[in-house]
Amino acid sequence: MKVFSSDCTFDYSWDEVSTANWRKYCPWNDKSTHVVAVDTLSRTVDPETGILRTERLITCNQSVPHWVSSLFGGNPTSHVYEISYVDPVSKKVTMCSSNLTWSNVLNVQETVVYKPSQLKPRTTTEFKQEAQITALCGGWQKIKNKVEEASIERFSQNAKLGREGFEAVLEMSRRVFGEQHEKEKHMQL
Secondary structure (H helix, E strand, C coil): CEEEEEEEEEEECHHHHHHHHCCCCCCCCCCCCCCCEEEEEEEEEEECCCCCEEEEEEEEECCCHHHHHHHHCCCCCEEEEEEEEECCCCEEEEEEEEEEECCCEEEEEEEEEEEEEECCCCCCCEEEEEEEECCCCCCCHHHHHHHHHHHHHHHHHHHHHHHHHHHHHHHHHHHHHHHHHHHHHHHHH
């Protein structure tokens, strides 16, 4: 098993980040063109805690390294199962995802957490990401290591693009919805 971890701080409030999170695969995010569909499977709110729990199926088209597809075959379309929890009281978004496609060869368990920064809780949000990647290639340790190393490298590249794309979504959301919010405030005056 190999572990990838990353963290950063977004210069946006938790309210902005937790709202924009639902738009991160939108058309204006040119870093997520590999995502072809996001289907909500279920959404519930716990009446006692107020926690919003959402299950989604994310469909992607991704290129697979040639040596991997020649070893294991495959199709560029893949599916990821995601469960997210939005806790409005503690101001924390937790997203847990796992791959459904090729899960008999490679298991990827990812957890992402967004919460207000301790330094500037009103204006910045901490982002933490961790992925545990395990190749399930039987007793072939060399192949297993190679698959895990290649997967970590690919995951790292995709994570960087994902953060860049989410920054663009946050900026666009602030411009579009910030202007709308300002207009609504002025209309109420």
